[in-house]
Structures are given as C-alpha cells and as structure tokens.
Amino acid sequence: MTSIFRFAPSPTGYLHVGNARLALINWLSAKNDGGKMILRLDDTDLERSTDRYADAIQEDLHWLGLAWSEIRKQSDRSAAYTKAFETLKDAGRLYPCYETGEELDYKRKRRLARKLPPIYDRAALDLTPADVAAFEAEGRKPHWRFKLEQEVIRWDDLVRGPVVVDGASMSDPVLIRSDGRPLYHMPSVVDDIDFRITHVIRGEDHVSNTALHIQIFEALGAAIPTFGHIPLLTGPDGGPLSKREGSQSLREMREAGIEAMALVSLLARLGTSDNVAVCHDLQAVIDGFDISQFSRAAAKFDPAELVNLNAKLLHETSWDKVQERISLEGADENFWNAIRGNLSTLNDVEIWWRVVKGPMTPVIEDATFLRAAADELPAGEITPESWKIWTTAVKEKTGAKGRALFMPLRLALTGQPHGPEMNNLLPLIGRENILARLNGTAD
RNA sequence: GUCCCCUUCGUCUAUCGGUUAGGACGCCAGAUUUUCAUUCUGGAAAGAGGAGUUCGAUUCUCCUAGGGGAUACCA
Secondary structure: OOOEEEEOOOOOOOOEHHHHHHHHHHHHHHHHHOOEEEEEEOOOOOOOOOHHHHHHHHHHHHHHOOOOOEEEEHHHOHHHHHHHHHHHHHOOOEEEEOOOHHHHHHHHHHHHHOOOOOOOOOHHHHOOHHHHHHHHHHOOOOEEEEOOOOOEEEEEEOOOEEEEEEHHHOOOOEEEOOOOOEOOHHHHHHHHHHOOOOEEEEEHHHHHHHHHHHHHHHHOOOOOOEEEEEOOOEOOOOOEOOOOOOOOEHHHHHHOOOOHHHHHHHHHHOOEOOOOOOOOOHHHHHHOOOHHHEOOOOOEOOHHHHHHHHHHHHHOOOHHHHHHHOOOOOOOHHHHHHHHHHOOOHHHHHHHHHHHHOOOOOOOOOHHHHHHHHHHOOOOOOOOOHHHHHHHHHHHHHOOOOHHHHHHHHHHHHOOOOOOOHHHHHHHHOHHHHHHHHOOOOO
C-alpha cells in the first residue's frame, strides 16, 4: 500500500513558517516513504476562505519546491459530508442541540467559576419530543453534536509515542452548525477516509482533535490512519509564533530576499536532533530527514538564524544557479564570484553592482596619497593580479603599509570600509573608473 | 480555572542510573601577512528550583516555577 500524506491548510490567509513547516514535513515523509501528498484546501469556513488565498498557498508551495499529487477542495465535497451525516445520525452518534451561543457561553462560564472543566453537559440528550417541537415552533434550528464514547482513546504517535486521551474529558464536538454547514471535524475525517490518507501529520494543537477524530473514524467504520503531531514553533523569545502580526509569511520572506532552500533547510531540521545545515537541493533534505527525530518540546524559530543560513547558502551558490534571477545588464560570473561571499540576500547584489559600476561616491581622506597611488597603477589590462602589483608599487613609493596602505584605497575605490576582495573587484571596476575615483570624481 | 505536553551551553539537541555531560549553529581569540566573507586552529558556554528513591541521579517519582497546547455553532 502506498502511503498517502496530506497538507490541509485553510485558505484564510497567507502561508507562514508554521504552515510551511508542516507542508514540508508531510512532503518529506511522503518522499521518504515512496508515497504521495495531497493538497487539501479546508475551505469550510466560507466567511474567511478566499480564492486569492487558495492561489497564494499554491504559489508559495511551488516556491518552496513542494509538489502535490492532487488538489481537493472541501467546498466541492458537500455530498460526501451529507452522506456521512446521515450515516452517523442513523448510527445514533449525532444528536440535535438547540442552545444558542449565548446559552453555551453562560454554561461554560458557570462551570469555570466552579473550577470545573468547561465541557458540554449533554443537556440536549434529555430533550423530550415536546421540547424539540417547542424549539422548532420557535424557529430554532438545531446544531448537531457527535456523541463521544466515554472511554480512553489511544494511539501510537509518530513523534509523541503512545498517547492517551480520556474521552470523558472532552465536550461532544459540534459537527454541523445550525445553518446546516459542517464544521471542521467531519469533513476532515470524511476526506481522510475517501482520499485514503494513511498518515496524518499535523501540529500539536490537533492532539485532542485526533482523539475525537479517531472516534469518528470508528463510527464511520473506517480504518484509522497513523498520526504524528509536531510541536508548534515559538518565536525567538519563546512566545507564540502566530500572534506576531503576520511577519512570518512566506511572501514577506521571499520579498526580503530569503532563498526557498534556506527556509527549507532550516524548517526540515529545526526541532530535531539533526544539525541544521545548508542543503542546496531538496534531495539533500529528503535524504537526512527522519520524522522520529523531532523533539516533543516546542522549538524557537529565529529569523536571524534564517538570514544566517541564507547567507551561507548564497556563498556556496554558483553563477549558473542564480544567473536568470539577476537582471543587471552586464553582470557575469566573474562579478558573481567576486561578491557572493559578501551577500546576505540576493537583494544585496545591487549594492555591489553599484560599487563596481557606479554611481558611487569615493571616500577621500588623503588626496595626495591617492594621487600618488594613481601614478603607480599598472599599465595594460587590469587583472586580478594587478592589485598585488599595484599595492606593492604604492607601498614602495609612499612607504604606507598594512591598513594605512589598503584602507584608503578601498574607501576611495568602493566608498565602503568593507567588501569583497579587492583583487577581484579591481578588474570589474576598470581603469577609467579607478582613476576617476582616486581623483575624487564621482561617477 | 481544568486537562495534556514540555524544561540540558545564547539556539537546535545527544545522553535510554556511573560520561572530563557530546555535537551543530552562533559567539570569542589566533592564523590565512587590509576590511567583509571563506577556510583552519583553539576557547568560553548547560542539566529551572526543591524533595524523594538509590551505593550513585541530567536520567526514575513527586512538588513548585516557567513555557507551549487544548478547552468555539474557527480550522
């Protein structure tokens, strides 16, 4: 049997690191297993789901390099949900409830005030036909709850090991809203059954859902998939990640110049006992991946670590891999090799392009020294060897050495106190610009 | 409030009762005879707190503290 994983985001916003991590983990697990991954859009929440987000999610996954074997939308599947609803109702596992939101809220608060767990009291189970008739006459429509077996639910979790949840400690979940629309739980289970999902890998926030989903699987007479719950990521300070005003969306990262492979390299290993290392292609990420290496504790996601990894990745990236993404007229492999070691993101390329081609403002501290240096510039073509020859000549002529020799030249030639190695930069800047800059002329 | 999970260098983590508590990233220092980057070498750096079990606890148990999650007619 081939394993089938799924990534099931709600199209209610852009993908953020947390989502992307789960997508990646599912994809990697599928790859490692010789299985496939289905993309399922959980768009049962009509108010918040939009096509724009659905498209954006696919775009972001493509950017990461993740592919899915098929895509399904829950909004297309209402017939299947209706059928499951009937099945569960016939089995006596669904019961109608007529409480309003306010009433439920009140009950909840009362239980809380008495230091009791705020679970539903199952009052609707005691409704007489006359009560129901009265509610209906009032115009109230029922919402439907799933009657949980009050027993201990167990499963062997891929990352948490044996998990035990007491069914009696949970509220009977509402499966169908009073407007007739299904809530998250039933569609999720029905789709997992119909799409023959074998592995459900999701965030730790779903563990109690899993307990209840297992009962729904059973009530529907279906096989129960293997579950794995990955601890959620926290921010660098250990606080919740999602609450930091969307600054972690993939789109923003992409705009900030983050490489997909840098993100993937980090997300695939963060929280595991494997060392985070730069991976240049997805195969390298697949090869070292092992879901059982994930810790049960929440890991911190630090954007600074991502930027660091991004820089390291770029330093090792060859020209042919980035060529088509650099739109600067005249930029070539020599230029790339000269500057890549100083890049943090690809956006920085422009900075060094300007340093080489101008316009830039030379920093002149000692015009006399620079004029003397200009006189020593070797004749003929400027090559990577020219720098050494030139600075040696300048040293003999002026007596300057070390920092006093090199720094004024760097400042005049690049306008900056740091940057790529000068021997590589010099040929790129070219004789004409070199002389102009030494002369203090902005180009 | 209630329930569940978690807590080892700054960070991600290894250790399945006896270790100089290991690695990676980061950091610091030195070298590669300017800076940045790279590479190499070296270094600093950790068991939340308190009880208990034991000849011996980072490891097992309990308590406390801190963190995360759940507790919706969201997903």
